[in-house]
Amino acid sequence: MAHSQTRRIYGVVGAIIREYLAITLQEIGLRRAARRVRAPKRTGGPKSHKNRPPQPDAHRIEERTAHSGAAGNVSPVIVDTESERQLRFSDHALQSRMRLDDPYALVAAYTRQMMSFLLFDPDPKHILLIGLGGGSLAKFCRRRLPYTRITVVEIDEGVIALRNSFHIPPDDRRFDVVHADGAHYLSMLNEQVDAILIDAFDEGGVSPSLMTERFFRDARRCLTHTGVMIMNLHGDPARFAPQLAHARAVFTTRMLLASVTNADNVLLCAFGEDAPSPSDKHLFLRARHLQSKLRLNFRIYLRRMREGEKLESALQRRC
Helix, strand or coil: CHHHHHHHHHHHHHHHHHHHHHHHHHHCCCHHHHHHHHCCCCCCCCCCCCCCCCCCCHHHHHHHHCCCCCHHHCCCEEEECCCEEEEEEECCEEEEEEECCCCCCCCCHHHHHHHHHHHCCCCCCEEEEECCCCCHHHHHHHHHCCCCEEEEEECCHHHHCCHHHHCCCCCECCEEEEECCHHHHHHHCCCCEEEEEECCEECCEECHHHCCHHHHHHHHHHEEEEEEEEEEEECCHHHHCCCHHHHHHHHCCCEEEEECCCCCEEEEEEECCCCCCCCCCCHHHHHHHHHHHHCCCHHHHHHHHHCHHHHHHHHHHHC
């Protein structure tokens, strides 16, 4: 018993020391070395992806989905208030908000908390966002993660047409907005990404095509072994609670629901097979460092993830 406790203590101390070293290496520009320090030890060989379908290029995907549109074919409209620009599908369907005095700020609490994927990979190479909206997350990631490639998939060409009104930058070598159905795009993707962030709604809630077991299987296949998927859930829990079974069937115990300040939102978080557990002691160092760097409340986000299982049980009882 004493021996196993000693081993656990040494393991925690070692993880904390490695994280200190990785943070230092990343800050002085030695990003590759920082990744090696953070890389988990794996006992098996690399994953095989021989059975993946070939990935079509963006133009082929766009051709297949150009006429699919958003649910109900509701045209997005811009509404300006004294301090904000809003993207709406109706009076009751607020899709996105942007501060007029700071277009790159994350206004909604859930968008700030979705940045918690950085707790599991502070220096991602490639992230995939499903759902553009007013581009809050896309703009923030492009500005604050200067070495990260960002792909955004949006089904509604009307939303993409408004990108200039929301200060969404033009496409370049590391930022790309693709007109496609997110589920179809993911099913055809033939590469791995470090994070998948999903914020895609119709007027009733999360798009049904993104809440199937097939979608979650594709998401798991496309995540790196240390990757994380975060999906924003909003609205009546009775709508999305049954689909949580699909996520559990794919990610088993490597998933949780994290509360957000606004009770109308919860975040579904699912992790690659070697991603750190939210309970890992060294993550508080990452949270503290990220909080000072990005001015977001990462320590609170980590605490909510650690409390996530309780919320899942409560949500199941509520539904």
